[in-house]
Every structure is written in C-alpha cells, then in structure tokens.
Amino acid sequence: MELVDLTTTPAEALPLTAFKAHLRLGSGFADDSLQDDLLAGYLRATLAAIEARTGKVLFERVLQWRLSRWAEAGHQPLPVAPVTAITSVALRNAEGGVSEVAVALYGLERDTHRPRLFAKGATLPAITHDGEAVVSMTAGFGPSWDDIPADLQQAVLLLAAHYYEHRSETNGAVRAMPFGVVSLLESYRNIRVLGARS
Template sequence: MMLVELSSVPPAALAVAGFKDHLRLGSGFADDGLQDETLEGFLRAALAAIEARTGKVLLEREFRWTVTAWRDRDRQALPLAPVSAIAAMVQVDRHGTRIPVTASRYTLQPDQHRPAVVAFGTSLPSIPRGGHVEIDLLAGYGPDWSDLPADLAQAVLLLAAHFYEYRSDAALHGNSMPFSVTTLIERYRTVRLFMGGRS
C-alpha cells in the first residue's frame, strides 16, 4: 500500500500573518515581508509533524492511495482522515491497463477518525492478480486556515514557533514535541491497527 500526495497546501491557505502576530514580530516596516518564506517553511513543517502524529490531514488536498489487497471484501478503512470525497477508483492490471470503477459500486463512509470505502453490494471491486487499485481521495478539514479546529490551529502555531525559536539549535528539540502541543493534539490521535480495520 502506498499513499501519494497529489496536491500541496497553497501559500494563501497558510496563516503567515497570524503566525507573525503569534511571534510578535514588528510590522509597518519596509521589509515586512522579508521573512515570509521562512515563516511559511516553519508552518509547513509544523503542519507535517502534527499530521504525522495524529493521522489527520489538516488543510484540504488530494491524495492517491494504491491498494494491493483489501483487508475486508466489503469495507476498507482509509489511511487518513477526515476524508470528504472519493474522487475516483481505478483497477490497474499487471500490464498497466487502467479500468475506471463506476462510483455506483462503492461509497465513502465518513468518520473523523476512521473513514472507510464501503461496497455497494456484496464486495469491493476485485484487485487484478499482480495489479492494484488506485483510490483518489480529497482529505482535510477544509481549504482555508479558518476551517481548522481551533485547538489544531493553535498547536500548529505553537510548534512552528518552537521550530522558529530553536532554528539554530537542533539538539534542543530532537524527536519530542512541546508539552503544550501534545496536549492540544492528544484527542485527535487514534490507534491504528492493520490500517485501521474494523473498530
């Protein structure tokens, strides 16, 4: 199984101005935008770290999930959340021939922690021998910063500020997150066993 990000978070969706306020950086100067690219990088790093820790996609974007075997024939948990749409499903044989699967054969079962694709009928489409199925997903809380739950938005700002503060001393942060960040994201973390099978 492989998950690929097909689109990225656009710069306009990142709260660079809010991050500046959070850091209490000066404003009204000719070089106000000088650090914008650097601040955007810290925001993206914080987003990625929190997404990895929680299994949640914060800002909306497209993904392609390649599946070589279904865990259950009638229902397959998806590897991330929240998922708002399944854009397409395609069977790919070992020669690379692509056969689109009609949307009437499956549906999305939304869930904030363990969304799933569920069969209409007895089973999900078969996976060709030596081939795979590709599922294109739209995942995330929404396209704009304002779509984020307040606690997750605050966690991103706090972690990005931590990265910014200790940007010259990597030894200070290692693999751990500040306690304030882990506290804010704790309720979003889920235990995933075998790709989040039946719960």
C-alpha cells in the same frame, strides 16, 4: 501501500499573519515580508509533522492512495481523515492496464477518525494478482485556515514557533514536540483498541 499528494496547500492559505502575531514580530516596517519564505517553511514543516502524528489532513487536498489488497472484502479503512469525497477508484493489473470502477459500486462512510470506502454490493471489486487499487480522494478540514479546528490551529502555531525559536540548535532538542502541542493533538490521534473495527 503508497499515499501521494496530488495537490499542495497554496501559499496564500498558510496563516502567516497569525504566525507573525504569535511570534510577536514587529509590523509596519519596510522589511515586514523579509522572513515570509522562512516562516512559510516552518509552517509547512509543522503541518506535515502534525498530520503524520494524527493522521488528520489539515488543509483540504486531493490525495491518491495505492494498495495491493483490500483489508476486507466489503470495506477498506482509509489512511487519513477527514475524507469528504472519494473522487475515483481504479484497478490496475500487472500489465499496467487500468479500469475505472463505477461510482455505483462503492461509497464513502465518513468518520472523524477512521473513514471507510465500502462496497454497495457484497464486495469491493477484486484486485488482481500483482495488481493494485488506486483510490483518489479529497481530504482535509477545508481550504482555509478558519476551517481547521481551533485547538489544531493552536497546535500549529505553538509547534511552528518551537521550530522557529530553536532553528539554530544542533543538539536535537527541536525534534521533540512540546508537551502543550502533544496535549492539543491527543484527542485527534487514532487509537486502536481491542475489538475496534478495522
């Protein structure tokens, strides 16, 4: 299985102003934007770390997921949330031939933690031996910073500040997420319990 970003978060969507305010950086000076690239780098690293820990896509992006078999004949849990649209499903055979699956044959079941692709008939289209399914989807809370829930915004700012403030350390302390960040992320983690659906 492979999940690939087909789009990236544009630089103008990153909360640079909010991050500078959080860091209490001075403003009104000629060199206000001197650290913008550095700060943007910490924000992008933070977004990636939080998305990896929670399985939640923060800024809206288009993703492509490739898999060699369905989890169940009639449905397939998706690897991230929230998913707002399935833009296409295609089947690729071992020889590289690709066939699009008709939109009428599948749908999206939205869920905060575990959205699913489901068959509108009895089963999802069969994936051939040594073939794969390619699912393209739009995922994320929205295209702007204001679309992201407030507690996740706070986690982003806290973790990015942690990276920024420990940027010169070489002892590995920066790798651990601060307790406050972990607490904010806890409710967004996808916890699997015995008997929960796939």
